[in-house]
Structure formats: structure tokens, C-alpha cells
Amino acid sequence: MLHACRDERPKAPPHSPMARDWLIRTLTLYQDSIHTPVTVIFDGMGSKASKENQEIHPHLEVIYSKGNRTADDLIERVTHKLLAYGQVLVVTNDYAEQNTIFSMGGSVSSCEQFFGDIQTELDRFQSELVQRNKKSRRNA
Numbered sequence: 416m417l418h419a420c421r422d423e424r425p426k427a428p429p430h431s432p433m434a435r436d437w438l439i440r441t442l443t444l445y446q447d448s449i450h451t452p453v454t455v456i457f458d459g460m461g462s463k464a465s466k467e468n469q470e471i472h473p474h475l476e477v478i479y480s481k482g483n484r485t486a487d488d489l490i491e492r493v494t495h496k497l498l499a500y501g502q503v504l505v506v507t508n509d510y511a512e513q514n515t516i517f518s519m520g521g522s523v524s525s526c527e528q529f530f531g532d533i534q535t536e537l538d539r540f541q542s543e544l545v546q547r548n549k550k551s552r553r554n555a
Contacts, residue, residue: 419508419526443475445533448540454478454493458486487512494521504529 417429417438427433435457446453452474459480480489490505494516497503503521506529507513513523524532 416506416526416530420530423530439475439477441533444537444540446474448536452476456480456486456489456493459484487515491515491519494519 417424417434420438421429423441424434424437439455442453442455454476456478457480459482478489478493480486487507487509490507490512494503494505498520503516504524505512505516505521506524506526507516508526516523
């Protein structure tokens with residue numbers, strides 16, 4: 416998503432901590448709005464990390480693959496495990512990865528389509544929040 420959202424993300428390289436933090440904040444807001452668990456996996460291929468790192472946010476799971484594994488490896492493993500619990504949506508522009516996830520029974524979305532969905536949901540959430548605040552002020 417960081418490569419696909421050039422216009423929305425901070426003016427920083429897509430692999431930078433600033434860009435990753437922006438994506439985590441954006442996905443946290445989205446998760447707060449839809450009330451569905453979200454996992455984001457960052458590619459650690461070639462990094463010096465010796466084991467997978469994981470950050471836990473209140474309702475968002477952030478995983479960094481270890482140096483010799485790609486994010487795609489983890490996406491496939493996580494998808495396989497989560498499908499036992501219900502629908503899984505994987506967001507990627509990698510057509511081979513989309514086909515793999517689809518063949519496993521998962522759903523796929525392009526990064527651009529998903530970011531559009533995020534924007535639509537966040538706009539809806541903001542509008543609803545404004546309406547609730549107006550109603551609350553009238554009733555106070």
C-alpha cells in the first residue's frame with residue numbers, strides 16, 4: 416500500500432518509518448470505524464532483523480517479516496490460519512499473490528481500491544461523528 420498511496424502518504428520513501436507510521440495510523444482509524452481486526456505485514460526481506468517483530472496496537476496487529484522471509488510468505492501463512500475463522504481480505508497489487516490468496520479461498524483487493532474504501536469509510540465516520548455531536552449539543 417505504501418507504494419500505491421504516493422499522493423496520500425507523507426513525502427518520505429515508502430519503506431521509511433515515517434511512511435509505515437502513517438499507514439499504521441490510517442489503518443487504526445479505519446479499524447476503529449469498521450470494528451474488524453486488521454493485520455498489516457511489512458516486508459523485512461534483506462533487513463538485519465533475526466526474528467519476526469510484532470507490534471500490538473489495541474485493535475491492529477503489525478508484523479514485520481524477518482530478514483530471510485518476504486511479506487508475501489507471511490501473508491499466505493496468516494491467511495491460511497485466519498480462513499478457519501471467517502473471511503480474509505488481502506490487499507496487494509501483486510497479481511501472483513492475489514491469485515494465491517484467491518485460490519486459498521481468501522478475498523483480494525488492489526491497494527488503490529482499498530485505499531478508496533478507507534477514504535469512503537473515514538468520510539462516513541467523520542460525517543456521522545459530526546451529526547452525533549450536533550445531536551448531543553441539542554440534547555444538552
